[in-house]
Amino acid sequence: MDLFDSDDDTCSLSSFYTMRSEIPRMDEVHVQKDVMLDQSLDALYEKRSSTREQALASIVDAFKSDLQHEFVEKNFATLLDRCLHCIKKGSTKESLLASHVIGLLALTAGLGDQAQEILEESVTPLSQALKSSSEALKITSILECLAVITFVGGANAEQTERSMQIIWQMIDPKLVSNVVATKSSPAVITTVVSSWTCLLTTVDRWTLGPKILQGTVTYLSTLLEKDDRSVRIAAGEALALMFELGILEKFDAEAKGSDNGSVKEEREALINMHRLISKVTDQVRDLAVEAGGKGCAKKDLNTQRSLFKDLVEFLEDGVAPETSIKIGGSSIETSTWCQMIQLNFLKHFLGGGFIKHMQENEFLHDVFSFTPKKIGGHSTMTNEEKRLFQSPNSAVSKARTKLMKKERMISLTRKFYSISS
Template structure:
C-alpha cells in the first residue's frame, strides 16, 4: 500500500503525487485521506503546475471515487473536482472536466442517499458548469439535472422519494447560481410561470434554509426576467385594452403578486418557539431586501474587504454568485480571490500586489463585509451594471439557453 505523507517536511509536489497514487488503493479510508490531502493542497495554493501535468488523471480518479466510494468519499471527490475546475479556469481543460463529469454526477444523484452527498454533487455540478459550460445547451442540461432532483420526471428513472429540506435548499441554490449566467431574453413565458410557481410553494415550507434559498432564486428571476415583453406585444399596438392582454401574462403578474405577499410576511416573521435568533435575523434581512427590490427596485449592495481592496456587489445576481463561491471554497475563498485570475475576471476584482513589507492576515474571519446604502441610481450601481453588460458581451453569449423547470403540482 502506498503511504500518504502529511508531514510538514514533505515537499508539496511529492505530497500531491503520493495522494494521487493513493486514489488507486482499494481501501476506501486510504482514498478518503488522499482526497482530504488533495483538497487541503488546492485550498492552500493554486496548483497550476500539478494541474497542467495531471489534470485528467486526478479528474478520472475522483470520478471513480464518485462511482464506487462511500458518502464521505463522494463528497470529498466532488469538492476536489470543483477545486480542480476553479484552478484550471475557463478553457479546454474546464470543458473536458464538465463533459467527463456530467454523466457520473447525474447517475450518483439518482441514488438519493445522504443529503451531504447530494449537496456536494450539486455544488460540484454548478461550479464545473459555471466554468466549463460554453454552450447554452450545457447550462440547460445541468439546470435540468438539478431540477430533476426535486421534481424527477418519469423518464429519468429516478425513484420518487421525499426530498429532504437540506437537499431542496442545495438544489435551489445551485440552480440559482447558474441562473445568474443565462440570457433571460431567450426564455419563454411558460419557463417563468413554472419556476415562479414552484419556488412560491417553497416559501411556505417550514425549513428556513429552504425559504431563503427560494427567496434568492426568485430575486434573480425578477431581476433578470423581462416580463413586460409578454404583456401583449404580439397582440396589437401600444393601445391594447385589458381584453388584449394575454392570459399567460396576467397569470404571471398574479404569481408575482402572490410572491410579494409571501415576502412581506417573511420579512416581518415573528420568532417562534425554538427559533434561532441569528437564522431568523438572516431571513428577515434577506426578505426585507427582496421586498425593497420588488416594491421599489432597490437592489442590495454589499462590500467585502479582501487583501486591502474592496469587492462590491450591487445586484442580486452578483450577490448570489459571490455567496455561492464563498460557500463552495470555504476557507480557500480568500486565497483564490487573491490569486485566481478566473475569479478576478468574474468579479472584476484586482487585489493589491504583494510588497516588501510582507503580507497581512487575510483570513476569512477578518473579512469586513457590510451592507451598503441601496439606490438604483447610485454611481456604484451604474458602474456594476455596465460591467455586467460588458461581461456578457465578452463571454460571447456563453449562456443563452432555456432553463428547464420541471414543475408539477403535488
C-alpha cells in the same frame, strides 16, 4: 583527556549544522507539497476506502491552500478520472470529497479547454450518481460540484441549461418525463435551488418557454411557505434574481408571441402569471417582518428578514442590496443580486480557501472584476488574517517557534565552543 577532543562531540557539533541546513526553504516546501500531491494521486488507486478518503482530503486541503497550476497542468485528466471513479464506486465520504476536488480542479484550471473537458467528462457520471443516490450528503456535494464546473466550463447556454435541468429535476421531476417524485430533505432542496440560481446568473436569456417558467415560479412560491428557513432564503434569492434579470416581465412577450394555443389560452396564462407574481410579492412582504417563534434560531431569522427586506425594497424601488467583503487590503463589492449570489455560492464552496483563491485566482478576478492590492510584492492581510497567522496555535507560528529553538541551539553551541577554545 580533553573533553572537546572527542569524536562524539565533533559529530554532535556537525549535527547541529546539519540540522540548520535541513530547515526547509520556501522552494523546498513547494517540492514537498508537489510530492504530497503525487503520493495522494497514487493513493487513489489503493483498494482500501480509508486510504482513498485520506488522499482526497489531502488534495482538497492542498487545492484550497494554494493554486496548484503545475499539478493541474500535468495531472488533471488522471485526477478527474480517479475522482469520478470514487463518486461512482466509493463510500459517501469518498464521493463528497471527490466532488469537492473536481470543483476545485475546475476553479484552478479557470476558463479554457481543461475546464470544458472537466464539464463534458463529468456531467453524465454526476447525473447518474444523482439518480442512484438517496443520501443527502452525497447528493448535495454532487449538486454543488456540477454547479461549479458548469459555472467555470460552460461555454454556451445549452451546456448551462442542461446542468440546470439536471439539478432542478432533483426536486421538481415533473419537468422530466418518466421520473418518479420523491420527497427531498431541506438540505437537498436548499442546495438544488442555490446551485440552480448560481447557474441562472450566467444565462443571458430564458429559453425554456413560458410554461416551464410559470411552473418554476409556482414551485419557488411553495418553497417560501416551507418551515425550513434555509429553503425560504434560497427560494427568495432565486426569485430576486429572476426579477432582476427581467425574466418575469419577458413572460408577457413570450406568451403573446407563442404560436401554440389560442388567444384565450394566452390571456389565461398571462392572468395566472400576474396573479402568481402578486402572490409572491405578498409572501415576500410577510417574510420580511416575520416574528420569531419559540426555539427560533435568531441568526436564521435575522438573515431571512434582511434578505426579504432587501427584496421588498428592490421590488418597490429597483435598488439591489450592496455588499462588501474585505480581502487583504482590498474589498470585493457587489451591487446586484447576480453578483451577490455568485460571490456567496463560491465563498461557501471554497470555505477556508476563499481568501487564498480571491487573492490569486485569475478566473475569480475576472468574474468579480477584482484586483487585490499588493504591498512590496506581497498581498496585505486583514487584522483577522494577521490574528490567525500570528496565533500561537497556527501552523505558521509552530513552525516559526521550532525554527527559533533550532537557531538558539546553534547559537549556544557556537558560543560554547568559542569560550572553550
